[in-house]
Amino acid sequence: xxxxxxxxxxxxxxxxxxxxxxxxxxxxxxxxxxLIALSIYNIDLFSRRLPERFSVxxxxxxGLSEKDSQDIIDLIKKHSxxxxxxxxxxxxxxxxxxTSLRDADYILEGLDENPLPASxxxxxxxxxxxxxxxxxxxxxxxxxNGIEDVQYGEGIVRYIYSIKxxxxxxxxxxxxxxxxxxxxxxxxxxxxxxxxxxxxxETLKLLGAxxxxxxxxxxxxxxxxxVLGGIISATLLFAFYNSVFYRLSMTxxxxxxxxxPSEVYLSLPVAGLFLGITGALVAIGRIRY
Amino acid sequence: MIHFQDVSKFYExxxxxxxxxxSIEKGEMAFITxxxxxxxxxxxxxxxxxxxxxxxxISINEWSTDRLDGSSIPLLRRSIxxxxxxxxxxxxxxxxxxxxxxxxxxxxxxxxxKAQCLEALRMVNLRHKTDSLPSTLSGGEQQRVVxxxxxxxxxxxxxxxxxxxxxxxxxxxxxxxxxxxxxxxxTTVLIATHNRDLFRETGKRIIRLEGGTIVGExxx
Numbered sequence: 001x002x003x004x005x006x007x008x009x010x011x012x013x014x015x016x017x018x019x020x021x022x023x024x025x026x027x028x029x030x031x032x033x034x035l036i037a038l039s040i041y042n043i044d045l046f047s048r049r050l051p052e053r054f055s056v057x058x059x060x061x062x063g064l065s066e067k068d069s070q071d072i073i074d075l076i077k078k079h080s081x082x083x084x085x086x087x088x089x090x091x092x093x094x095x096x097x098x099t100s101l102r103d104a105d106y107i108l109e110g111l112d113e114n115p116l117p118a119s120x121x122x123x124x125x126x127x128x129x130x131x132x133x134x135x136x137x138x139x140x141x142x143x144x145n146g147i148e149d150v151q152y153g154e155g156i157v158r159y160i161y162s163i164k165x166x167x168x169x170x171x172x173x174x175x176x177x178x179x180x181x182x183x184x185x186x187x188x189x190x191x192x193x194x195x196x197x198x199x200x201x202e203t204l205k206l207l208g209a210x211x212x213x214x215x216x217x218x219x220x221x222x223x224x225x226x227v228l229g230g231i232i233s234a235t236l237l238f239a240f241y242n243s244v245f246y247r248l249s250m251t252x253x254x255x256x257x258x259x260x261p262s263e264v265y266l267s268l269p270v271a272g273l274f275l276g277i278t279g280a281l282v283a284i285g286r287i288r289y
Numbered sequence: 290m291i292h293f294q295d296v297s298k299f300y301e302x303x304x305x306x307x308x309x310x311x312s313i314e315k316g317e318m319a320f321i322t323x324x325x326x327x328x329x330x331x332x333x334x335x336x337x338x339x340x341x342x343x344x345x346x347i348s349i350n351e352w353s354t355d356r357l358d359g360s361s362i363p364l365l366r367r368s369i370x371x372x373x374x375x376x377x378x379x380x381x382x383x384x385x386x387x388x389x390x391x392x393x394x395x396x397x398x399x400x401x402x403k404a405q406c407l408e409a410l411r412m413v414n415l416r417h418k419t420d421s422l423p424s425t426l427s428g429g430e431q432q433r434v435v436x437x438x439x440x441x442x443x444x445x446x447x448x449x450x451x452x453x454x455x456x457x458x459x460x461x462x463x464x465x466x467x468x469x470x471x472x473x474x475x476t477t478v479l480i481a482t483h484n485r486d487l488f489r490e491t492g493k494r495i496i497r498l499e500g501g502t503i504v505g506e507x508x509x
Contacts, residue, residue: 003393203377206339207438208367209394211359289338289362 004213008220015193019225022189026182026229026275030268031236033178040171042258043164050160054129056122056138056152064118064146072146073120081128081137086121090114117148131158179275182229186279190222194283201287211287219280226276230269238265290315290477291336291446296345298331298501305331306501309345313479315445318472320488321481323498329481330374332498333448336479337369338362350445367395370439370476372449376431378423384410385419388438395442409441413467429460436464440471447471449480453487461487 012019058076060069069087077085088096093116101107128137134157138150194201204214241260249255291313298306306328313319321329334340335347338357347354352365370391378387388409392402410416413433423431432452439447449468453461465487472478480487488495497505 003396199377200379203379204390204394205363206337206366206371206373206377207391207394208363208365208369210363213394213396289359 004216005220007217008224011193011197011217011221012224015196018189018192019221019228022185022225023228023232025185026226026272027232027236029178029182029185030230030233030272031240033175033271034233034237034264034268036171036174036178038258038260038264040167041261043167045259046257047160047164048126050129050157052123054124054153054157056124056134056141056150058120058122058141058144058147059149059151060118060120061146061148062117068146069118072144075144076120076122076141079137079140081124081133082122083125083128084123086123088119088121090116090118093117093119129157131161182226182272182275183279183282186222186226186276187283189225190218190280190283193221194218205287205289214287215281215284218284219277222276222280222283223273224276226272226274226279227269228272229276230272233272234265234268237268290317290350291479292348293332293335294346294348296335296342296347298328298335298340299343304501306335306342309501309503311496311503313477315477316472316475317494318468318478318491319480319494319496320491321479321496321498322483322485322488323504324483326500327498328501329483329498330450331501333371333450333479333481336446336448337366337371363394367442368445370442370444370447372432372435372439372447372452374450374454376423376435378431378434380423383420383422384415384426384434384437387423387434388441391438391441405441405443406437409437412440412470413437429456429463432456432460432464433467436467440476443476445477447476447478449478449482451482451484452480453482453484458486465491 058072060072064072073085073087076082091114094114097116098105098108122141124134124137128134131154134152134154138152141147142150201214245255245258245260249258291311293309293311296306296309297304309332321332323329331340335342335354336349338354341354341357349365350368352361357365379390382390385406388406389402392405407416407419410419413436415430415433415437418426418430418434423434426434436449436452439449447468452468453464456464461484468478468480469491482488492508495507496503497507
């Protein structure tokens with residue numbers, strides 16, 4: 001086993017309480033980071049699925065001929081934002097309304113005539129579903145002759161996108177704070193160990209040890225503490241998912257749509273390793289002869 | 290081997306060395322002597338680049354102090370074995386590990402480390418103390434561990450700063466015997482000491498320092 005690894009292992013054991021405390025702190029920070037990342041991921045996933053569920057409905061003037069309606073459909077199809085188009089005749093709309101109100105059909109009592117207009121349901125392309133692009137598209141089709149009104153869930157689109165942007169911004173800020181925190185923990189741990197071995201380092205320098213030789217045990221130690229923190233955080237997250245989240249999703253269906261990718265468990269020790277090494281390198285700094 | 294060319298070293302309020310011109314040849318054994326504060330330790334420190342001259346140049350083998358940088362200092366120090374005045378033994382490591390330190394920094398195999406380490410300990414007659422901690426050794430034994438560490442990697446130069454400082458005359462003579470043996474193998478040995486008994490009747494070169502200046506040279 002290389003000398004630097006042996007020194008690092010010895011120090012990890014000798015200073016085990018400092019190292020365990022640091023690893024636990026790193027673990028908590030990594031769990032918070034993972035939960036933030038998962039929130040952003042799920043919101044992003046939801047907003048990506050939005051185009052499939054989102055549609056714009058253009059209501060046609062009454063009394064349009066079949067040819068006029070088809071011309072309007074062709075015109076809409078030509079628009080670059082449009083994915084799919086479905087024509088809903090007055091009769092179909094009336095049928096759909098009756099089906100949806102079959103448990104409350106008294107609402108329709110007294111209506112002898114079909115009051116509903118024919119409409120065109122428009123599904124937009126994936127990239128075209130955004131607050132501004134939808135607004136621009138609606139403005140475009142409102143100009144078409146024969147279209148009486150256009151309706152879409154403007155509020156929902158804005159709401160989801162503002163939540164997405166808000167969580168992303170907050171996530172970036174919190175992640176940056178957590179990252180800095182973890183690096184600082186590793187920095188402090190290695191700095192303590194560095195000071196404790198200051199005499200040894202000075203002797204090593206005088207004997208002709210290179211910077212790399214002096215640094216290596218600390219880098220290994222910082223990385224090991226980071227990895228340990230990562231493993232603890234992955235275990236905590238796994239326990240959280242199986243004990244809290246999984247049970248909640250059994251009773252509350254909304255939790256079922258939340259995705260929990262298993263890659264997170266692997267990425268946490270890797271993130272710990274990277275942050276641990278970074279903290280150690282910052283702590284050792286430039287070794288002067 | 291070692292050449293001082295008009296070397297001066299100043300500290301805040303004192304002049305440690307002034308206009309030193311000195312040459313130590315390959316395989317030579319020499320003593321630097323003088324009272325406390327004469328500049329003996331400073332002179333040695335300048336050789337192993339623990340400090341740098343404020344004026345003048347020191348050449349040690351292929352290195353020159355005016356061209357030394359962070360990456361060449363460790364290489365220079367590896368060619369020099371140093372017996373520090375304050376020993377610099379690591380108290381949490383046993384004798385073997387203290388001596389092995391000088392070899393492990395060279396990234397050589399553990400097998401070679403063991404062989405060279407035991408050979409160095411044999412030379413200083415401490416093979417039976419490999420597992421002992423420095424705190425359990427006498428002053429003379431600690432000094433011999435430091436010498437073993439200095440010679441383990443077979444350096445071309447050996448520097449010793451007051452190597453017999455607090456030792457009794459018999460132990461001091463034992464240490465000197467080791468230095469003569471090392472020198473006989475071709476290693477250049479430079480010893481800074483204020484103990485005249487060490488170089489008396491040795492026939493070796495003696496460089497006298499006073500107030501940071503070389504005031505004379507003769508033979509012991």
